[in-house]
Amino acid sequence: MKVFVSSDTASLALGSRRIAALLAEEASRRGLALDIVSTGSRGLFWLEPLVEVETGEGRVAYGPLEPDDVAGLFEAGFQEGKEHPLRLGQLEDQPYLARQTRRTFARCGIVDPLSLADYQAHGGYSGLERALLLEPLAIVDEVKLSGMRGRGGAGFPTGIKWNTVLHAEADQKYIVCNADEGDSGTFADRMLMEGDPFALIEGMTIAGLAVGATKGFIYIRSEYPHAYRTMTEAIRVATEAGCLGSSVLGSGRAFTLEARLGAGAYICGEETSLLESLEGKRGMVRAKPPLPAVHGLFGRPTVVNNVLSLATVPWILTHGGQAYADFGMGRSRGTLPVQLAGNVKRGGLIELAFGTTLREVIEDFGGGTATGRPIKAVQVGGPLGAYFPASMLDLPLDYEALAAEKGLLGHGGIVVFDDSVDLSRQARFAFEFCAAESCGKCTPCRVGAVRGVEVMDRIIAGIEPEKNFTVLEDLCTLMTDASLCAMGGLTPVPVMSALTHFPEDFDTVPRTPAAAE
Amino acid sequence: MPKPAQWDSTLASAIIAAHSSLDGAALPILHALQDEFGHIHEDAVPLVAQALNLSRAEVHGIVTFYHDFRRDPAGHHVLKLCRAEACQSMNGARIASDLLATLGISWGETTPDGHLTVEGVYCLGLCACAPSALFDGEPIGRISSETLADVVQQARAQ
Numbered sequence: 001m002k003v004f005v006s007s008d009t010a011s012l013a014l015g016s017r018r019i020a021a022l023l024a025e026e027a028s029r030r031g032l033a034l035d036i037v038s039t040g041s042r043g044l045f046w047l048e049p050l051v052e053v054e055t056g057e058g059r060v061a062y063g064p065l066e067p068d069d070v071a072g073l074f075e076a077g078f079q080e081g082k083e084h085p086l087r088l089g090q091l092e093d094q095p096y097l098a099r100q101t102r103r104t105f106a107r108c109g110i111v112d113p114l115s116l117a118d119y120q121a122h123g124g125y126s127g128l129e130r131a132l133l134l135e136p137l138a139i140v141d142e143v144k145l146s147g148m149r150g151r152g153g154a155g156f157p158t159g160i161k162w163n164t165v166l167h168a169e170a171d172q173k174y175i176v177c178n179a180d181e182g183d184s185g186t187f188a189d190r191m192l193m194e195g196d197p198f199a200l201i202e203g204m205t206i207a208g209l210a211v212g213a214t215k216g217f218i219y220i221r222s223e224y225p226h227a228y229r230t231m232t233e234a235i236r237v238a239t240e241a242g243c244l245g246s247s248v249l250g251s252g253r254a255f256t257l258e259a260r261l262g263a264g265a266y267i268c269g270e271e272t273s274l275l276e277s278l279e280g281k282r283g284m285v286r287a288k289p290p291l292p293a294v295h296g297l298f299g300r301p302t303v304v305n306n307v308l309s310l311a312t313v314p315w316i317l318t319h320g321g322q323a324y325a326d327f328g329m330g331r332s333r334g335t336l337p338v339q340l341a342g343n344v345k346r347g348g349l350i351e352l353a354f355g356t357t358l359r360e361v362i363e364d365f366g367g368g369t370a371t372g373r374p375i376k377a378v379q380v381g382g383p384l385g386a387y388f389p390a391s392m393l394d395l396p397l398d399y400e401a402l403a404a405e406k407g408l409l410g411h412g413g414i415v416v417f418d419d420s421v422d423l424s425r426q427a428r429f430a431f432e433f434c435a436a437e438s439c440g441k442c443t444p445c446r447v448g449a450v451r452g453v454e455v456m457d458r459i460i461a462g463i464e465p466e467k468n469f470t471v472l473e474d475l476c477t478l479m480t481d482a483s484l485c486a487m488g489g490l491t492p493v494p495v496m497s498a499l500t501h502f503p504e505d506f507d508t509v510p511r512t513p514a515a516a517e
Numbered sequence: 518m519p520k521p522a523q524w525d526s527t528l529a530s531a532i533i534a535a536h537s538s539l540d541g542a543a544l545p546i547l548h549a550l551q552d553e554f555g556h557i558h559e560d561a562v563p564l565v566a567q568a569l570n571l572s573r574a575e576v577h578g579i580v581t582f583y584h585d586f587r588r589d590p591a592g593h594h595v596l597k598l599c600r601a602e603a604c605q606s607m608n609g610a611r612i613a614s615d616l617l618a619t620l621g622i623s624w625g626e627t628t629p630d631g632h633l634t635v636e637g638v639y640c641l642g643l644c645a646c647a648p649s650a651l652f653d654g655e656p657i658g659r660i661s662s663e664t665l666a667d668v669v670q671q672a673r674a675q
Contacts, residue, residue, distance in 0.1 A: 010643050013658030045645040184601030187642035222548075222585050223597075223641050225654055260541075261548055263583030266639055280543030280569070282582035298540065340645065342606035347645030370607065379602055383639075415644065417606045429605070433639065439582075 001027075001034055001079045004052040004059065006109060008041035008194050009226045010187065015067070016049035022070040023051060030074060040195015042091055042109035043349025052091065055081035061088040096365055101327060102351050103335045104312045105188075108195035114233055116241050119198040125243065127314030131206045132251050139210035140166055143313065145321030147333030152178055152269075152306030153381065153410040154486070155332075155399045158313075161303060164293035165211040168301035173213035175204050176278065176297055176304045179220040179227070180262050180269035183382025185413030188337040189307035191349055193220070193227040196311070197234035198243075201257060203310035205248055206317055207303055208255040216255065217297070218307075219274050221262040231259045266437035270485050271304040273439055284441045285485045306411070308337060329355030332398045332409075342379075342415035343369045352397070359393035362416055373418035377426075377502065381410025383433050384490035386497035387423060406497060408490070423502035428456035430494040438487060445488025448479045452495070459506060469506075472499070521555025521590065528553065529561055530568075537568045543579050547586055556587040592627040592634040594672040596665075597651040601640040609648030609660075613637070616665050633672040 005011075005020040020036055027034035041048065050063025051073075060081035062073060069086060076084040091097055102108075111118040119125070131139050144159030165173060177200065181189040193200060204216045220228045235257050238244045246254045260278060262268050268277045272286035275297050296302025312334070316324050325333045332354035338361055341347050345367035352361075358378060362368070369375055377387045386407030388395065395401055402409050417426075431452030440446045452475055458468045476492035483489040499506055522528065532553060536546045543565070550561050557580050566576045580586045598604075598613045617635060620628050627634040643649035646658030652668050 009641075009656050010646055010658060013643050013646055013649060013656035043645075181642060182640055184599075184640045185603045185644045186640075187644055190642040223638060223651075226656075258539075260544065262585075263544055263548065264585035264638070265583050277544065278541050280541035280579070282578050342603040342644060342647060344645075347647075349645075383602060413603075413644070415603045415606055421606065426602070426605075429602070433601075437639070 001032065002037060002054040003034065004037045004039050004054075006041040006048065006050075007038045007226075008109075008191055009224070010045055010191075011041050011048050012226070014045065014048045014064075018067055019049045019051065019065050019070065022067055026070050026074055032079070037112050039111065040108045040113050041191060041349075042097065043105070043191060044091065044094065044096055044346075045348045046346045047088065047094075050088070051078075053078055053081060057081065058090050058092075061091050062086045063088060096346065096348070096350075099365075100351050101335050101353050103315050103324070103327075104199075104308055104337055105192065105196070105349060105351050106315070107199065108191060108349075111196065113195055113197055113230055114237060116198065116237055116243070119196075123318065124198055124314070125202055125249070127317035128202050128206055128243075128249065130317050131209050132249065132253070136166055136210050136212060139206060139317070142321045143210070143316060146316045146324040147321075147328070147331070148309060148312060148316065148324065149332065149399065150306055151308035151312075151336075151411065153183075153408070155409065158305060158309050161293055161305070162207065162210050164291070165213070165301045165303050168294055170301050172215070172298075172300045173211055174297045174300055174302040175207045175211070175213045175216035175310075176275065176302055177204055177216065177218040177307055177310055178269060178271060178274055178304055179218050179224075179231075179307050180274060181224070181307070181411065182221060182266040182269045183384075183411050183413050185341045185379065185415035186339050186382060186411045187341070188339050188349060188412065190224050190227050192307055192311050193224070194230050197231050198238060199311040199314055200231070200307055201234060201238050201244065203313035204257060205244065205255045206313050207305065207310060209248075209253060211301075211303055213303065214254045214256065216257045217278055218257065218259045219262060219268070219278055220259055221268075222264050228259060228261055235259060265439075266433075267439045267487055270487060272485070274304065275302065282439075284439045285487075287484060327353040329353075329396065329398050330400055332400070336397060336409075336412050338397065339411075339413045340366050340416075341413060343371055343418050344416040345370050354398050355396045357394050357396050358388070358414065361397070361414060362393060366416065369416060369418045371418050371420075373420065375416060376419040376421050377417045377423060379415045379417070379426075379494065380413070381408040382413050383430065384408070384486065384493055385410050385413075386493050387426060387501060388497065389501045392501070406493065406500075408493065423498040423505040424456065424460050427495045427498040427506075428453060428460065430491055430498075431456060434487060434491040442482070442484035442488060444479045444482040445484070445491070448475055448483075448488060449491060451475055452479075452491070520593070522553050524554055524558045524560065526560060526564065529558070529564055533564055533568045543569060543571075543576070544583075547580065551586060555590045559588070592672075593632050593675070594653055595634045595636065596668060596672070597636045597638040597641070599639070599641050599643070599647070599649050600637040603640070603644035604648035607647040612648060612660060612662055612665065615662055616669075620669070630673070633669060
């Protein structure tokens with residue numbers, strides 16, 4: 001019998017390794033031959049750890065499992081997919097999954113992440129095969145037609161970036177994958193790298209063919225040790241199989257890849273800081289222009305794209321740019337892997353066409369808060385994103401719609417807070433985080449963040465509130481206008497949204513000063 | 518967690534040489550040194566500088582820029598607790614401050630018996646099972662004060 005257990009880091013965090021070990025033990029005790037396939041996660045974390053068993057009617061899932069449940073599964077005959085209180089049926093029939101549009105995450109949680117044969121059996125490498133028949137400009141045009149915008153957060157059209165690199169003259173060009181997914185509330189890059197690493201490798205290879213780059217780097221944050229190991233191993237497997245190397249799939253065209261580990265610096269998710277770090281320097285932000293597309297890694301034209309953007313490219317090449325563009329709303333085309341997290345009953349990975357509202361995601365998919373208390377605030381787009389009140393949940397997930405409300409979509413993370421949250425503390429935290437993670441190159445960010453913490457401490461303590469609100473707003477304007485990059489430039493977003501939407505949390509009654517938590 | 522090796526400049530030079538031909542070799546070298554010795558020994562700085570044709574000040578600058586690189590050894594075990602928003606929303610800040618108070622240490626410090634170092638980290642990508650932690654590199658989700666008490670006990674036992 002064949003069973004599937006996820007070894008995604010979040011699944012491991014919930015105990016999947018222990019469940020797999022117990023399944024193996026119990027099977028051997030019963031003299032049953034058990035083949036445990038280690039997969040990525042489907043992203044339905046409230047049902048994990050879970051096991052899926054292969055039956056005549058497809059994969060039948062059981063979960064969430066406690067170690068004590070394992071013997072009972074065998075007793076009940078889960079080998080044949082039989083009834084058990086924890087039997088979930090096929091995961092595809094779970095409304096949470098059935099209502100999604102999985103494109104980027106089509107294979108994640110289904111395939112063995114390190115099996116190239118499995119990847120190919122599920123449509124892998126058909127995008128690259130098509131790309132090998134096209135002229136570079138035609139590949140770029142296909143990506144342009146898809147309307148895909150960079151999934152890292154800035155939302156710049158991927159095809160246009162590629163076009164710039166394609167037309168830049170240089171002896172060497174690079175493809176750099178930004179896998180420094182540092183935003184709280186986001187984990188899609190990690191899941192993709194752990195669950196379907198060949199999709200990223202294929203996407204980067206196609207990018208290389210499109211712009212004329214022969215070398216790529218994947219910069220992975222050190223907080224993701226499992227993703228780094230999976231990615232490194234996948235690169236080795238792909239290289240041995242001839243999918244990477246001096247002649248990609250025997251085409252005579254070269255593309256090689258290296259995975260590199262960050263070292264615990266949020267700012268290295270900013271593309272120019274990331275490039276400095278890859279060059280072996282402090283991760284100090286560069287002034288733009290020149291753009292990395294013209295003057296990037298080691299001064300050469302460089303495509304810097306997020307994991308999800310690159311991993312979606314094979315789908316676009318296989319199915320055509322138009323098929324991708326058919327999803328979405330306005331100028332936000334295709335699908336967005338939403339990451340629902342924090343104080344929510346059913347957190348997980350939800351890939352949807354753009355335009356879905358926050359309410360549908362948080363209430364229909366998420367089922368409300370985990371604590372059962374009312375939702376007070378949701379932060380959309382990571383630590384630099386806005387806090388929205390429960391009354392604004394009808395906002396659609398769309399770059400422009402969120403920007404119009406002085407927020408941002410970022411990398412698609414949504415963090416839910418119940419009514420125990422104090423938004424003045426969250427505003428203080430935004431500055432504290434910026435102070436801890438600023439690269440220090442520009443004064444508005446380096447000094448402004450520290451001043452921001454001080455101002456928030458005075459406001460929280462009720463010291464001269466009116467004067468301090470004026471200083472706070474002035475400081476936010478300065479950081480927005482004068483910071484070198486998005487770190488300092490967007491730190492005011494969570495601060496000002498907290499102040500705008502939750503003024504009651506900034507009342508002028510003296511309270512205990514914030515402890516240096 | 519395997520015990521880090523004692524500082525040995527010959528071994529360090531060999532590690533540096535094994536990585537110095539990489540493009541932008543500084544981070545891979547520093548990671549490899551820290552993997553071996555548990556921290557970046559101050560005598561490593563001139564060796565790295567020489568291998569990469571950098572000044573010692575430049576290498577010092579790199580080491581001190583990144584939160585990961587330690588200049589002193591950690592405890593026998595390292596617990597990284599997430600301090601970011603998703604974990605805050607699930608009471609992570611309180612759980613963390615209670616633990617630090619129980620241990621009598623601050624962020625980044627090691628218990629006096631040398632068994633456990635507790636570090637703050639901003640996001641482990643385990644936000645759908647918050648609050649979360651990494652104990653000697655292994656992830657733990659939905660942590661509570663009870664889970665952490667077990668972790669401390671494990672750390673002390675070994």
